Amino acid sequence: MTWRYALMMVPAAADDARTDFAETFTAVDPAFPALSVGELSTQRGDGIFESIGVVDGHAQEAEAHLDRLAHSARLCDLPAPNLAQWREAVLQTAAHAPQRGEGVIKLILSRGVEHGPTPTAWLTAADAPDFTAPRENGVRLVTLDRGLDSGAAARAPWLLLGAKTLSYAVNMAAIREAKRRGADDALFVSSDGIVLEAPTASLILRFGDRFVTPAHDGGILPGTTQLSLFEHLEVLGHQATYETIPHARLAAADAAWLVSSVRLAAPVSAIDGMPLSVDRELSASFNRYLLSPRD
Numbered sequence: 216m217t218w219r220y221a222l223m224m225v226p227a228a229a230d231d232a233r234t235d236f237a238e239t240f241t242a243v244d245p246a247f248p249a250l251s252v253g254e255l256s257t258q259r260g261d262g263i264f265e266s267i268g269v270v271d272g273h274a275q276e277a278e279a280h281l282d283r284l285a286h287s288a289r290l291c292d293l294p295a296p297n298l299a300q301w302r303e304a305v306l307q308t309a310a311h312a313p314q315r316g317e318g319v320i321k322l323i324l325s326r327g328v329e330h331g332p333t334p335t336a337w338l339t340a341a342d343a344p345d346f347t348a349p350r351e352n353g354v355r356l357v358t359l360d361r362g363l364d365s366g367a368a369a370r371a372p373w374l375l376l377g378a379k380t381l382s383y384a385v386n387m388a389a390i391r392e393a394k395r396r397g398a399d400d401a402l403f404v405s406s407d408g409i410v411l412e413a414p415t416a417s418l419i420l421r422f423g424d425r426f427v428t429p430a431h432d433g434g435i436l437p438g439t440t441q442l443s444l445f446e447h448l449e450v451l452g453h454q455a456t457y458e459t460i461p462h463a464r465l466a467a468a469d470a471a472w473l474v475s476s477v478r479l480a481a482p483v484s485a486i487d488g489m490p491l492s493v494d495r496e497l498s499a500s501f502n503r504y505l506l507s508p509r510d
């Protein structure tokens with residue numbers, strides 16, 4: 216990944232009514248270290264993040280990502296982010312992201328330095344990887360047991376299941392396990408057999424002319440790309456619904472996609488070795504929509 220820009224930010228209180236937060240920003244060279252060794256984000260993964268797709272210099276769906284950042288902050292007992300400040304920081308960072316083609320902006324809000332006074336916040340801009348192959352040829356999935364039942368999110372909110380935390384070691388381990396099993400990506404299933412999400416993407420299934428995604432019941436991350444694509448599908452007159460999807464129902468799907476902010480829509484070509492037909496034209500139309508300017 217080619218890093219283009221990094222911006223450190225002193226987080227303002229949520230009720231700070233300033234209209235210009237420029238004095239809270241410091242651009243730093245992304246090639247040099249910028250964090251204290253006492254950072255709890257690096258010591259414990261204690262913080263939250265967002266990855267925003269950038270197309271021709273435009274940060275896609277910035278408001279949806281800021282809303283989710285605030286949601287994750289609430290779940291993690293972090294101070295509420297000042298959305299005006301983050302909005303300004305996203306705009307400033309987008310100006311340093313690739314102005315032609317695709318990029319990615321990351322927003323990170325960490326609990327801060329151990330015994331330190333405030334959270335640490337920073338943003339980065341980088342070139343996006345080339346995702347042509349998964350967008351066109353598809354991805355093979357294996358289902359992996361997440362080891363928690365579908366009631367875990369409600370029963371044990373400290374597991375932070377609906378928050379986008381920095382603790383992604385488990386998600387990365389699941390992708391490595393999927394690759395060991397000859398697939399490209401994983402699909403988490405609860406221990407009682409309910410289909411959830413991929414480690415870095417949401418799942419959309421097509422049954423006939425209906426598009427279905429797993430219900431947002433706190434156990435999975437609400438995906439901004441899935442939400443945007445559902446709005447688009449509804450405008451086109453399709454039915455798009457949230458449902459509890461038992462593992463056995465995967466076999467009845469006519470098509471499936473993993474969707475996320477930077478890779479966008481990757482059609483699923485197989486689940487657990489069972490081939491699924493890749494609808495190249497529909498997938499291409501999803502990606503044309505996702506690559507169009509979206510607010």
Ligand code: PLP
Pocket residue numbers: 266412413414415416417436437438439440441474475476477
């Ligand atoms: N689910 C998980 C666990 C994720 O990490 C992500 C994105 O990284 C998604 C779903 C998709 O979210 P979005 O479409 O907002 O990128």
